[in-house]
Amino acid sequence: xxxxxxxxxxxxxxxxxxxxxxxxxxxxxxxxxxxxxxxxxxxxxxxxxxxxxxxxxxxxxxxxxxxxxxxxxxxxxxxxxxxxxxxxxxxxxxxxxxxxxxxxxxxxxxxxxxxxxxxxxxxxxxxxxxxxxxxxxxxxxxxxxxxxxxxxxxxxxxxxxxxxxxxxxxxxxxxxxxxxxxxxxxxxxxxxxxxxxxxxxxxxxxxxxxxxxxxxxxxxxxxxxxxxxxxxxxxxxxxxxxxxxxxxxxxxxxxxxxxxxxxxxxxxxxxxxxxxxxxxxxxxxxxxxxxxxxxxxxxxxxxxxxxxxxxxxxxxxxxxxxxxxxxxxxxxxxxxxxxxxxxxxxxxxxxxxxxxxxxxxxxxxxxxxxxxxxxxx
Numbered sequence: 001x002x003x004x005x006x007x008x009x010x011x012x013x014x015x016x017x018x019x020x021x022x023x024x025x026x027x028x029x030x031x032x033x034x035x036x037x038x039x040x041x042x043x044x045x046x047x048x049x050x051x052x053x054x055x056x057x058x059x060x061x062x063x064x065x066x067x068x069x070x071x072x073x074x075x076x077x078x079x080x081x082x083x084x085x086x087x088x089x090x091x092x093x094x095x096x097x098x099x100x101x102x103x104x105x106x107x108x109x110x111x112x113x114x115x116x117x118x119x120x121x122x123x124x125x126x127x128x129x130x131x132x133x134x135x136x137x138x139x140x141x142x143x144x145x146x147x148x149x150x151x152x153x154x155x156x157x158x159x160x161x162x163x164x165x166x167x168x169x170x171x172x173x174x175x176x177x178x179x180x181x182x183x184x185x186x187x188x189x190x191x192x193x194x195x196x197x198x199x200x201x202x203x204x205x206x207x208x209x210x211x212x213x214x215x216x217x218x219x220x221x222x223x224x225x226x227x228x229x230x231x232x233x234x235x236x237x238x239x240x241x242x243x244x245x246x247x248x249x250x251x252x253x254x255x256x257x258x259x260x261x262x263x264x265x266x267x268x269x270x271x272x273x274x275x276x277x278x279x280x281x282x283x284x285x286x287x288x289x290x291x292x293x294x295x296x297x298x299x300x301x302x303x304x305x306x307x308x309x310x311x312x313x314x315x316x317x318x319x320x321x322x323x324x325x326x327x328x329x330x331x332x333x334x335x336x337x338x339x340x341x342x343x344x345x346x347x348x349x350x351x352x353x354x355x356x357x358x359x360x361x362x363x364x365x366x367x368x369x370x371x372x373x374x375x376x377x
Contacts, residue, residue: 024261025053032264040229046222051213060242065196070337082176083183087191091164099160100187108134111178119170200235232272233301238262276300277362279370289342294358298330308360310340349376
């Protein structure tokens with residue numbers, strides 16, 4: 001979401017822009033592709049766009065990277081061939097810090113560009129300094145920049161030196177490369193460094209970038225997937241279908257709504273799947289009512305679907321509580337935080353010492369288990 005000012009109806013009005021997932025004025029079939037495709041091959045697939053509006057709809061199609069966060073929410077804002085650094089805190093005037101990451105892939109001529117964006121007040125600047133992986137193609141910044149960042153490239157190590165000229169809240173920095181690369185954080189400077197390690201966005205080519213769909217019409221749109229010769233497991237991307245922006249009234253504010261939906265595309269090399277998971281932590285968040293959380297790590301190379309139960313055992317060994325853990329999907333290399341809670345009419349646990357055992361099924365060889373002791377005062 002971004003804020004700004006625009007002329008609307010002959011006056012200056014505050015406009016908030018938002019990309020509304022799932023609010024598209026057309027049906028998209030299917031909403032997910034699970035493709036089993038051999039390494040080093042090219043295959044063509046298609047989706048259906050069906051008009052369900054009273055007028056012809058013009059739709060834009062494009063590819064983008066995404067991740068699923070630990071809380072299960074989707075993150076659609078990670079740049080393709082790049083990374084996003086973010087920190088939601090207060091930055092002080094005069095503060096400086098370094099962000100470092102390593103780059104693999106690309107070539108010495110591969111270019112890189114970066115932007116900085118603050119939350120409050122809102123400022124946007126470009127990253128200056130080296131603009132290629134060979135350290136050349138330097139770019140400059142405005143002399144009166146309120147916040148500035150300079151990029152240095154030393155071999156495969158990239159350093160961003162950030163200087164704050166004034167106080168502000170919240171900062172997002174994006175780095176985007178002109179060719180497929182892999183980025184790994186070295187120094188995050190107390191921020192979040194997000195990149196998609198198993199992206200297949202560069203493997204996919206969509207036949208049409210703009211499609212017009214008449215009311216009731218079904219349009220078939222093809223896309224081509226070309227896999228590398230040495231990939232294993234699953235890689236993923238999203239094909240976005242976006243309608244034209246529209247201004248709507250919302251609570252006295254004019255909102256610039258950009259309806260779009262995302263079709264997830266998973267590409268998997270048959271016979272190379274590794275299904276591995278573990279429970280890395282179990283916590284008791286509350287005892288009245290009882291709320292238990294468990295963190296599960298997918299250390300395999302394909303998405304897993306996790307379900308399970310949490311059992312509470314007293315000192316005699318009796319199971320005094322059993323709670324279901326709702327089904328959850330976990331991407332390769334990612335963690336997911338799962339919770340289980342008492343039924344609303346469950347009696348409170350008596351004072352004493354207990355053990356909670358979390359048992360999760362994930363499609364591998366047997367369940368994974370995590371245990372935590374706790375006391376009810």
